[in-house]
Amino acid sequence: MHIPEIILICSRHPITKWAQRSDRVFLTIELPDAKDVKLNLKPEGQFNFSAKGSDDLSYEFDLELFDSVNVEESKAAVAPRTICYLIKKAESKWWPRLLKKEGKPPVFLKVDWDKWQDEDDEDIGCKSLGFVQFCKLDMGGADDDDDIEDDEDDVVESTNKGTPYSYF
Numbered sequence: 001m002h003i004p005e006i007i008l009i010c011s012r013h014p015i016t017k018w019a020q021r022s023d024r025v026f027l028t029i030e031l032p033d034a035k036d037v038k039l040n041l042k043p044e045g046q047f048n049f050s051a052k053g054s055d056d057l058s059y060e061f062d063l064e065l066f067d068s069v070n071v072e073e074s075k076a077a078v079a080p081r082t083i084c085y086l087i088k089k090a091e092s093k094w095w096p097r098l099l100k101k102e103g104k105p106p107v108f109l110k111v112d113w114d115k116w117q118d119e120d121d122e123d124i125g126c127k128s129l130g131f132v133q134f135c136k137l138d139m140g141g142a143d144d145d146d147d148i149e150d151d152e153d154d155v156v157e158s159t160n161k162g163t164p165y166s167y168f
Contacts, residue, residue, distance in 0.1 A: 011060040012053075017112035023092040025069075026115050029083040031059055037083060039076050043090070045069050045100065051083070061108065066095040094119045 014031040027047075033054035040048040045065035053059055068090035076085045089095075099105055 011050075011058045013061045013106065013108035014051075014053075014059045015108055015110060016049075016061070017110050017115075018098050019112040019115035019117070020095060020098070021117065022094050022119070023089055025065070025087040025089065025095075025098065026112065027085040027087060028112055028115075029085075030081065031083060032081045034059075034078060034083060037078055039083070039085060041069060041071050041074055041085070041087065043068055043071055047085075047087075049083075061106070063098070063109075064100045066097055066100050067091065067093075 014029050016030070017028045019026045029049060031051055031053055034051040037051040038049070045068055047063045047065055048060075050058065050060035065087070070088040070090050073088035074086060076083065097105075098109070
């Protein structure tokens with residue numbers, strides 16, 4: 001009896017960390033030297049990510065966020081080690097969780113304790129953590145001193161606006 005070979009082409013899921021404030025969500029996708037990065041965010045909260053890693057393997061995931069978002073005011077950036085997405089919530093309120101679906105989140109999705117702030121503490125401390133400060137976190141590397149505005153590798157094609165986002 002001959003058993004046919006089955007070749008599975010699987011996508012991997014990069015470690016993705018998240019934190020929130022009442023008006024925004026911080027997503028940090030850990031994928032060093034990512035290529036062909038594609039990010040898509042829809043107003044109803046559907047978020048799609050795909051890229052190739054330095055190992056030339058495909059990485060991707062889809063998330064259905066807890067609530068609606070403001071696509072126009074959301075920003076993305078690619079750095080040597082991470083992809084950052086600051087997602088502006090459509091309505092300024094704390095979400096009980098990141099995903100719409102209740103239950104255990106996917107294993108690759110983790111709380112970003114470095115950026116986490118409790119709802120009660122929003123008036124204190126890191127309230128002003130904006131996009132530029134967010135992007136500078138966890139992005140150390142050998143080429144930190146380079147002028148990253150001129151580096152075309154740091155541009156993300158986003159299908160929600162049709163224009164690229166560039167890393168500051």
